[in-house]
Amino acid sequence: MSDREEEKRANGVSRKTILRAAMIVPAVPLLASVPALARTPSGQPLAATPENCDADDLTPPQTEGPYFKPGSPLRTSIADGPGTALTVTGYVVGLSCQPIAGALLDFWQCDNGGNYDNVGTRFRGHQLTDTQGKYFLTSIVPGLYPGRTRHIHVKVQAPGKPILTTQLYFPNEPRNSTDTIFDPALLMNVQIVGSGRQATFDFVLNIQGTPPSPSPTPTKTTSPSPTPPSGGTWAPYVAYALGAQVTYAGLSYVCQIAHTSLPGWEPPNTPALWRRV
Ligand SMILES: [Fe+2]
Numbered sequence: 118m119s120d121r122e123e124e125k126r127a128n129g130v131s132r133k134t135i136l137r138a139a140m141i142v143p144a145v146p147l148l149a150s151v152p153a154l155a156r157t158p159s160g161q162p163l164a165a166t167p168e169n170c171d172a173d174d175l176t177p178p179q180t181e182g183p184y185f186k187p188g189s190p191l192r193t194s195i196a197d198g199p200g201t202a203l204t205v206t207g208y209v210v211g212l213s214c215q216p217i218a219g220a221l222l223d224f225w226q227c228d229n230g231g232n233y234d235n236v237g238t239r240f241r242g243h244q245l246t247d248t249q250g251k252y253f254l255t256s257i258v259p260g261l262y263p264g265r266t267r268h269i270h271v272k273v274q275a276p277g278k279p280i281l282t283t284q285l286y287f288p289n290e291p292r293n294s295t296d297t298i299f300d301p302a303l304l305m306n307v308q309i310v311g312s313g314r315q316a317t318f319d320f321v322l323n324i325q326g327t328p329p330s331p332s333p334t335p336t337k338t339t340s341p342s343p344t345p346p347s348g349g350t351w352a353p354y355v356a357y358a359l360g361a362q363v364t365y366a367g368l369s370y371v372c373q374i375a376h377t378s379l380p381g382w383e384p385p386n387t388p389a390l391w392r393r394v
Pocket of ligand 1: 182184265268270
């Protein structure tokens, strides 16, 4: 069975998807089909959380396809080869537009030649949203492979909630109109900035509107960090190894998953990464 056939079988194209696809008109209207909450005209990182998060705005699921691998590294950059620089930013929110802190996003894509790394972890990585529910991915524009339009795969999981598996798409791609897996509800807003691309997309999960619990439950394992355990005060942008001990706000924590820290990943916000000792 070909990759495309496998993806189509798993996907089970919905009536809603077909109706959405039927609404697509090439060129400018493609941008018009981008969900309103995914747009930022400047193309800069989002300044505010989405304002419309009704049931109709739920991010639709899609097949994971044949190339998902568990155990991706915890990192925000998956740019592991040449290509057009790409950033993707946005929020993970629930049905009341409440930001979801500590949500897990696991991205994977092909390289610029259309090939997936099915042996290693190139162009694969997972991260957690910060306390505002924001994520930030650095990558390259993925290439094309037979039968599919340009896309990025992603799994999104609010702490303790079911995993949403879906894909993100690029506007104005010729193959969008022939790829039956394509869903315009999953179009990113993409801006050309210099020689690169800046994209935004907000994920709306089917979670009712209570404030998020800062208890991320990543399901992935990470590669060992070369950085040995270290003490001192927690800080962002530090590669912490498994077993590293830090202090934060007068409390001590031990690292449970090797990772490079980011703003918003303070130990009290990321109990999956840090355990009180
Ligand atoms: Fe794919």
